[in-house]
Amino acid sequence: GNSVTQMEGPVTLSEEAFLTINCTYTATGYPSLFWYVQYPGEGLQLLLKATKADDKGSNKGFEATYRKETTSFHLEKGSVQVSDSAVYFCALSDSNTNAGKSTFGDGTTLTVKP
Amino acid sequence: ETGVTQTPRHLVMGMTNKKSLKCEQHLGHNAMYWYKQSAKKPLELMFVYNFKEQTENNSVPSRFSPECPNSSHLFLHLHTLQPEDSALYLCASSQASSRDYEQYFGPGTRLTVT
Secondary structure (H helix, E strand, O other): OOEEEEOOOOEEEEOOOOEEEOEEEEOOOOOEEEEEEEOOOOOEEEEEEEOOOOOEEEEOOEEEEOEOOOOEOOEEEOOOOHHHOEEEEEEEEOOOOOOOOOEEOOOEEEEEEO | OOOEEEEOOEEEEOOOOEEEEEEEEOOOOOEEEEEEEOOOOOOEEEEEEEOOEEEEEOOOOOOEEEEEEEOOEEEEEEEOOOHHHOEEEEEEEEOOOOOOOOOEEOOOEEEEEO
């Protein structure tokens, strides 16, 4: 079956620090990969995605590269801000399962301090 | 604005009450989902509907009863709940025909069972 494993949190950083949240996956087919973000009191929203190997997704200064050889999709940002404090979820959608359905990681809580 | 709305945003109910959660999507999607998000636990997929047909029920207790009258509306009927059912209930929608499409989430209903 499909699975997503992401770095355990919580992660606490100072403003302007470099962020990496690791994500690895197991899938039976050729998945699309996603990072979602959940701000306090809100639902999840898409942060970025990549649909094939070597694609790089980017948004709001965040980046992640689809690495098929290492089955990874690590999230990075060069300089975090206090407003980036949130829970981050890695997810995949596989063509071999119900199309549109996603498998989510457990989430990583990020706190950025001024 | 995510295009997915949920009502009510907050609900407090006793264990003998009957209530319903409502979700509506304005995105033209054909798949809808209910998730449960409890504190310090992974996101739990409860039900999946594709083209108004239930395609997945992840061993959810019968005190949770979903209803999908059309592709734009999804309900979760609640009765005789337990305190451990207190959680954030998230609705999401997507295009069922493609793995490349992300899920769009509503803001959630914060449910407290007393």
